[in-house]
Amino acid sequence: MIEVIDAERCTSCDICVNVCPTNVFDKTDGIPVIARQGDCQTCFLCELYCPEDALYVSPFADETQPVDVVALKRTDTMGSYRRAVGWTDDTRDRRGVDRSYLLFGH
Amino acid sequence: MTIPTHRAERVSAPAGSVEFDADVLVLGGGPAGTWAAVNAAERGARVVLADKGFCGTSGATAAAGTGVWYIDPDPALRETAMANREKLGGYLQDRRWMARVLDGTYQQSNRLADWGYPYPLDDRGRSQRNSLQGPEYMRLMRKRTKQAGATILDHSPALELLVDDDGAVAGASGVRRQKHDRWTVRAKAVVIATGGCAFLSKTLGSNVLTGDGYLMAAEVGAEFSSMEFSNPYAISPAFGSVTKTLFYGWATFSYEDGSVVPDAASKGGRSAIARALLQGPVYARLDRADDDVQHQMRVSQPNFFLPFDRTGIDPFKDRFPVTLRLEGTVRGTGGLRIVDDSCATSVPGLYAAGDAATRELICGGFTGGGSHNAAWAMSSGTWAGQGAADYAAQLGRATGRKLSSAGTIAFRSRSRRAFEPAALARAAQDEVYPYGLNYFREASRLQGALARLDAAWRDVSEADAAGEADVLRAREAAAMLATARWMYRSALARPESRGMHRRDDFPDLDDRQRHYVTTGGLDEVWTSVRPHADVAYAEAAE
Ligand code: SF4
Ligand code: SF4
Numbered sequence: 214m215i216e217v218i219d220a221e222r223c224t225s226c227d228i229c230v231n232v233c234p235t236n237v238f239d240k241t242d243g244i245p246v247i248a249r250q251g252d253c254q255t256c257f258l259c260e261l262y263c264p265e266d267a268l269y270v271s272p273f274a275d276e277t278q279p280v281d282v283v284a285l286k287r288t289d290t291m292g293s294y295r296r297a298v299g300w301t302d303d304t305r306d307r308r309g310v311d312r313s314y315l316l317f318g319h
Numbered sequence: 320m321t322i323p324t325h326r327a328e329r330v331s332a333p334a335g336s337v338e339f340d341a342d343v344l345v346l347g348g349g350p351a352g353t354w355a356a357v358n359a360a361e362r363g364a365r366v367v368l369a370d371k372g373f374c375g376t377s378g379a380t381a382a383a384g385t386g387v388w389y390i391d392p393d394p395a396l397r398e399t400a401m402a403n404r405e406k407l408g409g410y411l412q413d414r415r416w417m418a419r420v421l422d423g424t425y426q427q428s429n430r431l432a433d434w435g436y437p438y439p440l441d442d443r444g445r446s447q448r449n450s451l452q453g454p455e456y457m458r459l460m461r462k463r464t465k466q467a468g469a470t471i472l473d474h475s476p477a478l479e480l481l482v483d484d485d486g487a488v489a490g491a492s493g494v495r496r497q498k499h500d501r502w503t504v505r506a507k508a509v510v511i512a513t514g515g516c517a518f519l520s521k522t523l524g525s526n527v528l529t530g531d532g533y534l535m536a537a538e539v540g541a542e543f544s545s546m547e548f549s550n551p552y553a554i555s556p557a558f559g560s561v562t563k564t565l566f567y568g569w570a571t572f573s574y575e576d577g578s579v580v581p582d583a584a585s586k587g588g589r590s591a592i593a594r595a596l597l598q599g600p601v602y603a604r605l606d607r608a609d610d611d612v613q614h615q616m617r618v619s620q621p622n623f624f625l626p627f628d629r630t631g632i633d634p635f636k637d638r639f640p641v642t643l644r645l646e647g648t649v650r651g652t653g654g655l656r657i658v659d660d661s662c663a664t665s666v667p668g669l670y671a672a673g674d675a676a677t678r679e680l681i682c683g684g685f686t687g688g689g690s691h692n693a694a695w696a697m698s699s700g701t702w703a704g705q706g707a708a709d710y711a712a713q714l715g716r717a718t719g720r721k722l723s724s725a726g727t728i729a730f731r732s733r734s735r736r737a738f739e740p741a742a743l744a745r746a747a748q749d750e751v752y753p754y755g756l757n758y759f760r761e762a763s764r765l766q767g768a769l770a771r772l773d774a775a776w777r778d779v780s781e782a783d784a785a786g787e788a789d790v791l792r793a794r795e796a797a798a799m800l801a802t803a804r805w806m807y808r809s810a811l812a813r814p815e816s817r818g819m820h821r822r823d824d825f826p827d828l829d830d831r832q833r834h835y836v837t838t839g840g841l842d843e844v845w846t847s848v849r850p851h852a853d854v855a856y857a858e859a860a861e
Contacts, residue, residue: 230497231373232373232375232376233372233373234371234372234376234377234378234381235526235527236372236474240341240497253713254382254521254524254525254526254527254560255380255559255561256522256524256560257382258381258382260375261454262376269411270625271629272556272558272560272626272630273558274558274559274560275558276558277352277520280639280728283397290629293628294621294622294625297621298452298455298621298622306435307436307618308455309437310439310618311384311439311452311619312619313384313449313615314441314447314449314450315564315615316565316615316616316719317449317450317690318388
């Protein structure tokens with residue numbers, strides 16, 4: 214479930230509010246809030262779309278988890294999914310490396 | 320190709336609402352919906368696409384990666400691809416449709432390449448087109464939908480259809496949940512592309528898929544087919560949402576004490592996992608993946624590793640607990656019945672595409688991975704969009720039609736009791752999640768579940784209209800409940816095991832039941848049987 218909007222990084226662009234398919238966030242005058250955490254479907258898509266690596270989705274789908282934001286930043290966990298799929302400027306080459314065709318038919 | 324675009328017109332509306340005048344309204348903004356919108360617009364239709372969430376992230380495809388049933392147009396390869404599926408699907412596929420879908424998928428995939436989808440190149444420099452990365456694919460489809468001239472309404476779940484005096488579908492209305500107002504689109508044709516129903520099981524990306532389109536379609540009298548093929552379960556870490564069944568092909572499954580679960584496998588042995596889960600926890604370890612395979616998995620599906628990397632589990636070395644999450648009709652093959660090549664339903668003006676429609680024509684009673692669903696979404700979306708545009712054009716100006724709202728449940732004022740969406744959703748889940756009811760089916764257990772589901776339906780039929788804040792949840796819960804009833808009535812109407820439908824009391828395939836089960840109805844759920852095309856021809860020839 215979504216656990217963190219990091220106030221330090223967030224620029225209040227509201228992209229996450231728009232793209233979350235289950236409408237978990239609400240706009241505010243400042244940074245968005247996680248208004249309906251229980252509706253989160255743990256799809257990690259808000260992380261992909263956040264341009265500032267300000268979001269963290271915990272992999273636990275059914276329960277909330279305590280998270281250590283300092284550690285998440287230190288280990289570069291925030292933004293790791295975006296980099297892995299090639300949605301950052303310096304990882305763009307990863308967009309075309311799908312090797313599923315070697316795995317099908319197993 | 321330059322396309323003259325005609326845009327849907329925003330017309331004046333009372334305060335607290337927006338209204339559009341369109342030719343084609345597409346409900347749902349996943350692969351099928353976007354392909355429908357693009358193709359309808361290319362035929363000159365004025366198109367509105369309304370998505371419950373955000374077109375581009377909504378649905379089962381956007382969050383995941385999917386194989387695509389893409390086969391080069393070589394007759395021998397295509398023949399093998401079709402023949403391979405027949406036994407799995409219980410001999411219910413239709414060859415003509417399989418060939419059509421292979422053609423359609425080939426063409427749409429070529430368009431994706433032209434549009435810049437970053438297909439990978441293999442060692443020999445050939446573009447490999449049998450897999451799509453969900454986020455990348457759906458971001459592109461959103462862009463193309465806009466470029467085609469369609470108007471996208473995000474966070475705008477449809478709640479009910481509009482019909483004219485003759486009962487033809489003529490639009491829909493719903494809420495804009497971030498703007499806290501209502502929308503209405505008057506249209507000459509509507510494409511239902513709202514996906515299947517996964518009962519809020521949190522299988523990856525599926526929580527927007529609650530069967531909403533089924534409920535709306537049923538309210539105007541649409542029919543469903545193959546709803547008994549609705550019980551696939553996907554493997555995920557017990558704590559997580561990421562279901563990627565393909566990769567578990569390299570797993571060994573074990574009990575708590577470390578001993579191996581006999582016959583358990585991702586493919587062909589998932590029922591052994593279900594049976595073991597009925598006894599206690601089951602663990603997996605992907606210990607059959609060598610270094611090359613591990614690397615290919617990582618680059619192909621980064622999200623598969625998020626639950627592991629973020630909990631310090633090495634899935635290739637460590638055992639981790641797994642569960643089976645219900646995928647319902649998202650990965651099942653049941654859905655709205657298609658009556659012709661343009662993906663029309665049995666109701667005039669209403670079309671269906673993607674997982675909202677039955678996939679029986681290409682999958683019979685079993686889908687396996689997502690690749691057939693992906694191929695079906697591209698092909699059926701294209702045909703439904705074109706069909707809806709042609710229907711709209713043939714209807715002409717269609718002015719002066721008197722439209723009425725078709726919504727029933729959650730809209731009727733009955734003072735007797737309040738509508739409780741959360742309790743209703745749980746009541747449906749309690750009957751469809753248990754492996755002992757849905758995975759392994761048997762007459763008396765199905766009848767027991769149906770009695771409880773029917774009672775819940777009668778109950779909620781007498782409930783008061785849902786409030787503004789609750790109406791979407793109320794409709795979702797009612798749709799789940801209705802879906803469960805079509806599933807189990809159809810399951811009872813098929814006393815045999817075929818495709819994914821397995822009956823403990825009828826464990827074998829029965830040659831005399833090579834037919835389709837049709838279902839429908841809300842207060843009274845009915846079923847009937849339609850012959851398979853091959854059987855019908857054979858009988859005619861006798
Ligand atoms: S997308 Fe990221 S930066 Fe933008 S509002 Fe959301 S958290 Fe903040
Ligand atoms: S993980 Fe998915 S459902 Fe959860 S907040 Fe992010 S986008 Fe929304």
